[in-house]
Amino acid sequence: MFGWEFPPHIAGGLGTASYGLTRGLARNGVEVIFVVPKAYGDEDQRFVRIVNASDVEALYESGEYAGELWKRVSFIQIDSNLVPYSSPEEFASLGEAYRKAGEQRTFPGEVWHERYNFSGRYGANLMEEVARYATVAAQVARDLAGKFDVIHAHDWLTYYAGMAAKAVSGKPLVVHMHATEFDRSGEHINRAVYDIERAGMEAADRVIAVSNLTRNIVITKYGIPPEKVVTVHNAVRFSENDEGEAVRGLDDKIVTFLGRITYQKGPDYFVEAAAKVLRRVPNVRFVMAGSGDLMHHVVRRVATLGISDRFHFTGFLKGAEVNRMFAMSDVYVMPSVSEPFGISPLEAMKSNVPVIISKQSGVAEVLDYALKVDYWDVDAMADAIYALVTYPALARMFSRKGHEEVTGIKWSNAAAKVKAVYEQLAGTGSR
Template structure:
């Protein structure tokens, strides 16, 4: 299995999903070798073998993957695409590039051992290319140890292709989010090409929702009988219950996610302004970071609601649970969300949720309030109703938690195992 991140070192839902799925597969007696560009040594190794790609040596003179490298060289260029980086960091990258013509963190791709950053930095495309070469070496060295190759998200698709060509083993690619989800209709052509190449080379494509499956079929031209839907799930542990100390009497409404176009933070702000006209004793929390942060802060100030808004920055691990423990309502107003694990995490913490109809998770939830992301009046009404009427909020929280308990990674892993068996017999 090839991934770009693994807990506790994650930048978003991708790492959380990989963790839940691999734990679930372990309960089905599936052994997983999980390869990441950079391992930190504190990954949970009780149910998965984590391999650090930065420790794998590859000879630059080895011509056995010449065809693969020729197909990869087109992405071995400096790119200004820097996912997940903060606006302040991006400004630094841009200024240095304008002044020197170089981007920070650039490495020589021909070294025998490549020191992956494991992050979503300015040399991301270079790392994607090098990761594919390392994947070929790992597949050759461990050919007798695995039956199936499973690649998560576009960053690892070329790694999956390389491993398949070396080993001859079947390839499954997992589509957690498409370039259309991230960028709307203004797609990054290089990323789109990688996604399409990965799915064309794969023996099976797993989509995290029917919404994503339809995009894969319609916009990438992948045959429908090759694409299966396996919905994500949520993991329960002892930290999921109980409220956190909040030190304020006001109600708290939370947005948690990357502050980017895809997540719809601007619609959350507009809905908040409408709620505050009717209920003044409410605080709105925006937890996360992203390229729209400055825009959102300016809009909050212009609307005159800055004293009611809190920006926490990116939250990790226990910080997320603490935030949910303080929340009265959770809102996910995503413009395009392949699935969306965060509403499940809120529901398991007894928080009523409002989600956009344009999200994959809407396919599996009956007790979340669903609105169109652009309908800020409906979103404001839903927030107002949950804050104003305690019985409605209590019912929503109770029914929601009962519903989400049944969305288990063990079940999702069982469906993935069925995909594996269909390929290896």
């Protein structure tokens, strides 16, 4: 399995989903070797074996495959919509120096060994790391020959790695589509990323989409045959340490947005709805937890609307901080413009927080006890928030029923469906 991040070192939902799935696969009797660009040594390896790509000495060959790889991947301009889980300070651009270096990188017939120290981040050299990761993936496949049955690659950053491993081993490839370029950028897509996504899905033996919403995009926007694409919804993990300490120090109701402050997540609509709620009821505070390229825009809009004294920005939260935030919240809102799935509402519901989600989210397909609104309908969003903070009986009902519902959405069940895909491809299951 190839991923780009693994807890506790994560920048978004990709690492959380990878961790939940690997734990679920272990409970279904599947042994997983999880390769990451950079491992830190403190990853939970009770259910998975972590391979640190930075420790692998790869055999570099400037043959036809390697040359095509560098040509297609290495020197692509990075913009704010390309990187799926980055903070504003990590946005950067690959300059002319990278391009010139690439022109001198290989020579016909050249073969050499090299160990590449990956950063494992989403910064300026992201595309170079993506390309080198594919080369290292080929070496990992050689080193582990005979020790794996299926290759599984998570999101576009690892698709070329999966393709390289398949080319070396001949083993079937599964690619997991957690978010498409259309989710990140709307219709103004980065063509280079789209091409990587499409190439990975075309090369794969099976594509796993995290929702029917995503499956439809994969089929209609990328031209992938429907029989090749299966939906496996994400899940949520319960643990003994889920409950955070709720030290509030105030009686006001707290309404929370938690996610990247980017176009995809719809933070502007949350702000507009907040202003409408505050015109009707004053004892409510709104919290925006996260970071992203729209942060300054949102802060200015909050000031313009005159609600700064009721609006709070926490910055990026993770781990126990997320649990504490949910423990303090009375309502959770996910107003995403396009959300392939959305694990955070499940995390809120397991903390007994009633949730409001956009109809344009994959998680809406599996939830009955969540209030659903169109992301653009700020009046409906404001009405839903107002109802939950004003009518205690309604909030208690959604809290209780939501918790009961989310308890049944388990990673072990999702993993069982993924295992069935593996068995079919490996020829050990029923066809």
